[in-house]
Amino acid sequence: MMRIGIGYDVHRLAEGRKLILGGVDIPWTMGLDGHSDADVLTHAVMDSILGALGRGDIGKLFPDTDPAFLGADSIELLKQVAELMHRDGYVLGNLDVVLIAQRPKISPYTEEMRDHLSEALRCDRSRINVKATTEEKLGFTGRGEGMAAEAVCLLEER
Numbered sequence: 001m002m003r004i005g006i007g008y009d010v011h012r013l014a015e016g017r018k019l020i021l022g023g024v025d026i027p028w029t030m031g032l033d034g035h036s037d038a039d040v041l042t043h044a045v046m047d048s049i050l051g052a053l054g055r056g057d058i059g060k061l062f063p064d065t066d067p068a069f070l071g072a073d074s075i076e077l078l079k080q081v082a083e084l085m086h087r088d089g090y091v092l093g094n095l096d097v098v099l100i101a102q103r104p105k106i107s108p109y110t111e112e113m114r115d116h117l118s119e120a121l122r123c124d125r126s127r128i129n130v131k132a133t134t135e136e137k138l139g140f141t142g143r144g145e146g147m148a149a150e151a152v153c154l155l156e157e158r
Contacts, residue, residue, distance in 0.1 A: 001156075001157040002093065002154055002155065002156055002157070003052040003053070003054075003090065003154070003155045004052055004152065004153070004154055004155075005047075005048040005049055005050065005051030005052025005053070005152070005153050005155070006047075006048050006051060006150070006151065006152050007043070007044040007045060007046065007047030007048030007049075007050075007051060007057075007149075007150065007151040007152075007153075008044055008047065008148070008149070008150050008151075009040045009041075009043035009044045009047065009058075009148065009149055010040065010146055010147070010148040010149075011032035011033055011034050011038045011040045011043075011146055011147060012032070012033045012145060012146040013030040013031070013032060013033070013144065013145060013146050013147065014030060014031060014032065014033035015030055016031070017030065017031025017032060017033060017038065018031045018037070019031040019032060019104075020032070020037045020038070020039045020074070021039060021040065021041045021042075021099060021106065021109065021113065021147075022039070022041045022042060022097075022109070022110075022112070022113025022114075022116055022117055022130060023039065023042060023073075023074070023075035023112075023113065023116030023117070023120070024109045024112045024113050024116065026104060026106075026109055028103075028104050032146070032147060034064070035064035035069060035070055035072075036062070036064075036069055036070070036071065036072040036073075036074055036077070037071065037072065037073055037074050038074075039074035039075070040099070040147050040148065040149045041097060041099050041113065041130070041149045041151075042074035042075060042077075042078055042117070043058055043074060043149070044097060044149035044150055044151040045078060045095060045097055045117060045149075045151045045153070046058045046061075046074070046077065046078055046081045047151070048095070048097075048151040048152055048153040049081050049082075049085055049092075049153055049155070050081060050084075052090075052153055052154075052155045053084065053085060053088055053090065053155070055084065058077070058081075061077075061080075061081070062077055075116055075117075075120050076120075078117070078120040078121065079120045082120055082121045082122060085121075085155065086122070086158075089157055089158050090155040090156060090157055090158065091123065091155070091156055091158055092121050092123045092127055092128075092153060092154075092155060092156075093127065093153070093154035093155060093156040094127045094128070094129075094153065094154050095117070095121070095127060095128045095129065095151060095152075095153045095154075096129045096131075096151065096152050096153075097117075097128075097129070097130050097131075097149060097150070097151040097152075098130075098131050098132065098133060098149065098150050098151075099130070099131070099132040099133075099147060099148075099149050100132070100133055100134075100135060100141045100147065100148040100149065100150070101132060101134065101141055101147040101148075102134050102135065102137060102141060102142050102143070102144050103144060105132075106131075106132035107132065110130040110131065110132070113130045114128045114129075114130055117130070
C-alpha cells in the first residue's frame, strides 16, 4: 500500500532571527519568525508525512502554544514524525519539496538540506529532492516579506 501526503507552510521574515531551512543555517540578513526555529521547509515536509499518515498536521503534534516547542529544532521534530511513520509501518518512498522565496539563493544549500532530511527520515538521500523558486517579485514572497514551502511525499508500507 502507498499513501500520498502534501504539506504547505509559510513564515514571515523578521530581523534578529537565524534563517534555518532544511536544517541548514543560511547566512542572511533576516530569518523566519515563528515559535520554533521557523524552518518553513522542514515544516512542510512534516505536514506532508503527517497528512499521508492521516495524523493531522504539525500544529496538532507540536502546538505553538506549548512552551516545550519554543525555539525547537525542526529537524529534531522531523525525527519524531519519522518515528511515527515507522511505527505506523511505513517508509519514505520519495519526497519532493520546493521553497518559494525571492532571496537568498538556495541552490548552494540544497544538497546539505537533503543530507539533513535523509538523516532525520532514515532513508537514502536519493529519495529526497529539494528545489527553490521565486515568484518573480509577486506576492508576499516576491516582495521579500516571507517564505513558503510545499512538499509532497509518497509513503510505502513496509
